[in-house]
Amino acid sequence: MRIKRFIPAIYFITLATVIGCSVKKYIPEDEFLYKGADLKLQTEVEGIKGLDDIEEELNGLLRPEPNTKFLGMYVGLWAYFKGTKDKPGFINRFLNKKIGEEPVYFSQVAPSRTEELIINRLENRGFFYSTTSSEVTRKDIYAKVDYTATISEPYKLSEVVVDRDSLEVEKEIIELMKDTKLDSGSRFDLNILTFERNRIDSALKEKGYYNFNSDYLIFEADTNISDSARIFKLYLRLKNNVPSKGIIPYTVDTINVFPNYSIDENETKTDTVSLAGKNFIQNEKVFKPKLLNDYILIEKNERYNPTLSRLSSNRLSSIGNYKFVNLRYKELETSDSLGHLTANFYLSPMTKRSVRAELLAVSKSNNFAGPALNLVYRNRNLFKGGETLNLTGKVGYEFQIAGGENRKGLQSLELGLGADLIFPRVIFFVPIKEKFSYSVPKTKMGLSAEYLSRGGLYRLNSISAKYGYFWNANQFAYHEINPISLSVVNLSKTSPEFEQILDDNPFLRRSFEQNFIAGINYTFNYNKLNDRFRTHGYFLGVGLDFAGNTINLINKITGKNDGKFLGLEYAQYGKMDLDLRYHLNIDKKQTIATRLFAGFGFPFGNSQSLPYIKQYFSGGPNSVRAFRIRSIGPGTYRPENFDVNSFFDQSGDVRIEGNIEYRFPIVSLLKGALFMDAGNIWLMNENEALPGGKFTSDWWNQLAVGTGFGLRVDIEFFVIRFDLATPLRIPYLEEGERWGNSFDVGSKTWRKQNLIFNFAIGYPF
Template structure:
């Protein structure tokens, strides 16, 4: 009986909804609401790829009718209700968000659509086709039925290039060896236009600076056979083509202005001649020998737009110039060859800059406090495009809303980093880079950090690295650090923290490995940033190995104490995989997904990863329904979530998946609905963390959370607020992990189950 009552109620609600969305009463007198059009295609003979032709023709049926949801004109109804006299706030809001302007039959021109269909068929080679249309009216609605009678298409027999004695004719004939205009192919105007564009692009690569695709013309001869519908294609240059458009150009002079300003007179500046290029500058700003390596064009070389573009890109990647402009100037020409002067105008950025950032930090582990970042930058330090970055940081945090056990816990962080970046490869032996898109950069860095976790311990670290990074193309990024060293020193530990380490030998070992020497590599392939792309994706790969070289040295000299210069070194291998996929429904709506998998394997003299290399989960860029470092390992949960539990929630394996629907609300304010899942595990068994080891039933140990978010999206700057709650808690008993009481009225429930995250930028 209850089920029948529910079904009856549901039917009544649906009927009421349908009635409320009835738009017939709003349609003005004398107008008909346009319901769309149907297209019927008839053919004289069998046609290849007919489905593609039909799809293309259906795309010409304009305008698009109003959309329906479950057979109802919801958007149109919202428009009518929101534009009536005294519509009210709700109707105005619905009209603004989902309202659609009505599409009436008076806006439809069937004869115009017939002409478009016929024109498209002729462009596809279906000459002598016919079209027809019929208007159907019923009540206050109207639609159109179109019919297309498609004739047998014309097919190609051969392509003939009308030639002369000029060099360009020989070039075109050679290019036609790779043409897509095959014998037997159907006449298609877009294919002919693509072929002209291909020839134009190839000729420019061969030096034809002034050539244009409009100089070429295809002529079709259809008088071969009336019954078989064949045609022969002739390709030739148009008449009255300008003489400078059909001769190749070579570069005679290359001028480079390394310190260009519109206020300076280039003729009064000193000129340095190097590698057949003129480097024109007043005082020495950039060493010509170093700047020359970025320029791929050479004198006596034919004009090449690809090399020109790549030269400009390479100069831009130095990081020293605000604007890079390459201009060509035509010089004297003769009957067979043109001459060009190339000039690079390079406008430098400000040499020195200082930036201060005052931050208010709030973390999901209840730490909050101020932080100050100071950044000093010196560009073109040694007149070779080098950049020196000095970064200082001071941060103070205190823990709030953590209960009696957490009161008074503070954190002081001090840091100083120095990076020196060379826009070229610096190696022990000279290396001539072969990357045309951008130049690899060499980075040398050193840093010191001090962390005082109030009353528990001090952590001092010194690190240095030497490596290279570069963009292989506009999507692919590589970074490799052959030398990566860090020394971590744990000092001034409190009795409470000593007890934590004594109770957890694995954690203690991770802090004892205070020397990390290794190599790491990062690869990113990013196609997420193009909002006009329906499918965006990102692939990130990270590899990190440490201690292997030192271990080999130890074995070679007969040592086995696992120490270097008296410091115990870590030995491990670590790999990360980050996959992201964005489905852009339109310019404003996106379904974003991410899958992350990471594993670290300790071996040799190490039984666990160093603490600073371990994974953790939870927080604003992870599983947002759990506080940072509060998930795992596995199904383990400390007896008390006090200050001590903070150190245990890290591990060797991390799996995580996220999905998020992003949508607009008003103006710069965006909304999101999301769900996250993940956990971390240990590679080896740890008696102090029962349930923490990775098992074959790992999927039964995932933490799952869901929530809503608000984002202030100011172009390239996003302020993010996320509110999440757990729906699956892995440390509960099996059978009790799914579910949530959702007792919003309970203060205790809200405190334990509503997690607020504040962050800058999107999580993935």
């Protein structure tokens, strides 16, 4: 029995020996495998600031990188040698392509060159007269290098002097140097000098110096001002022979806007309208000049400003009507001390009208499948002010393709119509001059109607209307607020079977009966997930939704207390969602993605639970994937007849969920994933029809947990996802029995009950 405990260790040692020996035999006799380098820092003085950063920077100079190891073994190198031998076979070729690494030999290393780079980097940091040395160690087939760097006492700044002050640009530079980071007593640092040159360059451009360049500036250091101390004096001046156009400010004399620009456009035959110092040039009026003027921040006879130029282009692009927005400046001949520019905005519009049709085959994890058709008609620039009209239509039919012995042949028909009118400006009861510089807030008016017939059980009709605003505060932050959000839901033509479900669950009946929802909602997203070059990506989403309070106040003022408005029962609730996501991008192709979602709904006053269309559910392809859609909770509740009741009952007022997923490449466009999900939903109030469903302090002990793997066909702008998952923890089982899974893959019954297949478009988070 004792020997068995050492079997894994024996196996690992044997594997390491085999790989080590396999690698060794491929090394040429006149070569040594490079094992890397170590750097030791020595200092002549104590208390050097930023020494850790300097050491990290110097370590980055130790090139080349040696072959990587995994658990002490050269797995990548072994795969390379196996894959490049004669007749390597399919497996060896595959391993070489995926994890193979070419050998790094000591002959590729130049210790003397590395010493020069270390000295150069130390001098750039102010440590002049430092020294370095290196020592090479060879053993068996391996070689490594040990570097030693002795850091001298650094040179420190005594003062900064701007040489000359006769030109206007030099006076500007003197003023800008009041905010310099070059403080007396600071160490000489080439990085800070470069930063200062770029800072001054950017600031001068903001003041109108259109042709200025950071290369026109030069710092000169004088180290001969003291024989006893290592100090230096810094001089800043313009280089000799700087072109005159580079050191004069420019003003914008003319602003031309081409709202309907194309390469073939003949400018001589276009009409010009002058407004607020801008010339709007177009053959026919395709965009009203008065409205377009508000998007442009640069003004006539003002100095050139790159920030206002960039923001003007951003604002014009944010209208949503233009394919290309190009701002080009043209220099004018001048005889005075100022430069003069003409600003030309070339705006190339998108196609005004478009129609898109999507034919979908829908498959859900609750065994419903069927076709769906989506139609979208879009009209851009409807009233010649950048307005966009979207008309949408949807037809979907689903039927139950499996359901076991309780199968009822359920089917559903869904019809939908919607219209959105978007104005690229703020539309309010009184004129509002927006102050957003990054992009323009948009006003959205929406109206939609939906019809749902669920297989003879019931019919649900709904009408929704919204009025609100949305905008991007910057490239990461998005806001949306809807001061007016109205929904009317009508449950009609219920079957006796469904009426029995409602009779057994009064809370569910109330959630359907409160068919008027009037409130306000707000959404905020901060998204830094899309940059694949960012190691740490994150997303913050916040949603707030409040309904019924204004109507309740009106009823109190008027003396009504029947819970109705215009003859309709209205809902009262507050709802908050928090969505946190974090992506660790190991490299460009491997990611560990995590998500934490928490949603809380608080019914009060006229409501005992959230309206049905506002409730949460758990399970399915974008939730806990080891459970079918809407099949988890609330709490530890489990319906007796899963196939029928789960669709109606398994929703709640609270949802907490966490997910983690490791994403990795397989071949070409095919990627893989390993994931684990956990979550559940709960009710805020006790419901006798759903025992165990109330949210309590031991909610964490009622989480459903599942794991699985997936395949993704990722073609950058479109992802087809397949996930296969199995539960690890089932919350509705008795305590002590919730964890565990027999994993009897050979059993047809086990597979049917424990393997959940999910098909979806896009990543889950």
